[in-house]
Amino acid sequence: MGKKRIGLIAGVMLAVMLVLGACSSDSSGEGSDDNTIKVWTMSKALKGFVKDYEKESGVKVDVQVIPWENAHDKLLTAVASGKGPDVLQIGTTWVAEFAEAGTFLDLSDHIKDYDNLSPDNFYDSAIETTQYKDQTIGIPWYVDTRLLYYRKDILGEVGYPNGPETWDDMIDASEKLAARGDGQYALDMPATDPQFPFMLAWQQGWDYDIDKGAENFKEPSFKEAVKLHHLYYKEGYSQTGEGKEFFQSFSDGSKPMFFSGPWDIKTLKDRAPEIDGKWDVHVMPKAENNKSMIGGAHLAVFNNSDKVDKSLDFINWMADPETQVEWFKTNSELPANKASWDDPALADDPKVSTFGEQLESTQALPLIPEYERLGQELLKTLEQINRGGADVDKAIKDYQSKAEKILN
Amino acid sequence: MHKLSSRMTPLLFIGPAVLLLLVFSILPIFIALGISFTDMNLMGLANWSQVNFTGFENYLALIKDKSFLQAIGNTFFYVIIGVPLAVISSFLIALFLNFVSNWLSTTFRIIYYMPSITNIVAIAVVWGFLYNKEYGLLNYLLSLLHMDAVPWLDDPFIAKISLIILAVWKSNGVSMLIFLAALQSIPNTQYEAADIDGANRWQKLRYITIPSMSFATFFVTVTTLIGWLQFFEEPLVMTDGGPLNGTNSMALFIYQEGFQSNQFGYGAAASFILFAFVITATLIQFKLRKSD
Secondary structure: OHHHHHHHHHHHHHHHHHHHHHHHOOOOOOOOOOOEEEEEEOOOOHHHHOHHHHHHHOOEEEEEEOOHHHHHHHHHHHHHHOOOOOEEEEEHHHHHHHHHOOOEOOOOOOHHHOHHHOHHHEOHHHHHOOEEOOEEOOEEEEEEOOEEEEEHHHHHHOOOOOOOOEHHHHHHHHHHHHOOOOOOOOEEOOOOOOHHHHHHHHHOOOOOOHHHHHHHHHOHHHHHHHHHHHHHHHOOOOOOOOOOOHHHHHHOOOOOEEEEOOHHHHHHHHHOHHHOOOEEEEOOOEOOOOOEEEEEEEEEEEOOOOOHHHHHHHHHHHOOHHHHHHHHHHHOOEEOEHHHHHOHHHHOOHHHHHHHHHHOOEEEOOOOOOHHHHHHHHHHHHHHHHOOOOOHHHHHHHHHHHHHHHHO | OHHHHHHHHHHHHHHHHHHHHHHHHHHHHHHHHHHOOEOOOHHHHHOHHHOOEOOOHHHHHHHHOHHHHHHHHHHHHHHHHHHHHHHHHHHHHHHHHHHOOHHHHHHHHHHHHHHHHOOHHHHHHHHHHHHOOOOOHHHHHHHHOOOOOOOOOOOHHHHHHHHHHHHHHHHHHHHHHHHHHHHHOOOHHHHHHHHHOOOOHHHHHHHHHHHHOHHHHHHHHHHHHHHHHOOOHHHHHHOOOOOOOOOOOHHHHHHHHHHHOOOHHHHHHHHHHHHHHHHHHHHHHHHHHHHO
């Protein structure tokens, strides 16, 4: 009897230890294989893409794909636990936030050892987003910028067959487009995109000066941008609320313009083949300038990776102009390496080269950890104005005090 | 020796469960309480020396935060409209299912239970289409009756109602099963006695069915109330708190602050305010029940 009980106690103890052990043990198998590097990415296509590198280098690349929606949480846990991959993809707008938390290895001393990692190879504004407090936290992988997509036929009817050049043209065309009747609009505003209002402000000559903090939002040019945004709702050029399915409304012409990134070239071909050839892209409309944002993603090395050399060799391969062109062909993401743009795959496609043209006039979003929250609050403020009927001056003032709180 | 060990045996059996509960439920509550007095954020997570003790600053900021107050208001709106609606409708469904024939009851039990086991994201997609202002089924039906299109999710007030309808529909299944089980456990002899006394249907419902189900009703009300105070999934997937913050709930606010803006201290403080609401509401109900 006594023996049985001891056995029981031992059994329960063992079970408890197993349960707790399973929770704490690291299932990633870190350090299990010296010839494997772990890569976290949000691009599904990378899984097959790295086969070439594996063949070339003999290093095994273990790619783990994280959906964008979960990536932030996943990175957060990696930072908190100190257990991350060797190489990770990072969206440009997250750089400051995660760099501040010490997520990345400083690459400043390493880049000279690899041919493809020199900053001269990349767009300046892309390099700008890899620099955080004198550290180089990553290497540009692909870039992304926004353009105006428009219907050539419909804009032609109101006198702009080649797309509006300036914001004055935009407003003029919008007025005529909205006057076509009920349910007809001019522009589909990216209402949930926090970068968009910043782009509008840049075009009005505004810029974010990190030292000035919340004072930046007192600039008259910032108010101009907010007023321009509001004009589109006030005059009914844009629809409040979601409305019709987006590609349908572009196809039937009720919303003949929108701002978006390169991925929509392919999406439009797939989702609205009936209007092939009837639409085109145009660089951003100009006010003071026609700046668009530069976004995209970098490849970075996790701060406590013990395979730094192998990781950098992999990033070096990814940054090679040829690899970059291949990646464009695989996943339609624009090369960050300027040399890749000479390749016919990009240079001979007029739509893609318009993106190339816009990339010359881009700006990086404010590199501060609080950026994401500033953007979200700005969207809320614009919603208060456009939907809630708040007074522009008062709403901007409220936003300033919120920004002050966030930045403190 | 023998006595001691036989007293130990039950402890051994509940030990693992208690241990897991302590480690994964009770301990986190205390950790969250601690965090709510700090300014912990992403930086603090990576480097503990960056975390500062701020006392009641988070709580003071919260009661001045307009969007939090709005979230509290919305949550109370959900509770006041949603809880009675959810309890009454599931009670009526159970009553109805108890009347009809066996195969019909089985079929409808499945139909009513189905939403409870369906993934919320799938539900959001389908209801998103139903509620669509331009070509949703609901507005199409209204147009057949020559009524104006309703902005189901585009107006802060109507959106709240739309979410309540969706949530009541989704939550009916579970409560309905509990009510049904209680209904079926009422001894038939009581109804027979009432029949002999010449009671009509209404009298049987009023004097036998409802009193016999008071415990089930109490249980369903308490769990439903807690559930609605923590209303989260529906606004997250359907409206993300919008338009104009009109559908934001306290739980969603905590999620937004804590995990989207990484203000862990602020989020933890908000979660403690919600915790206090839940405890208070539950205690009040237990008090009311005792006084019955």
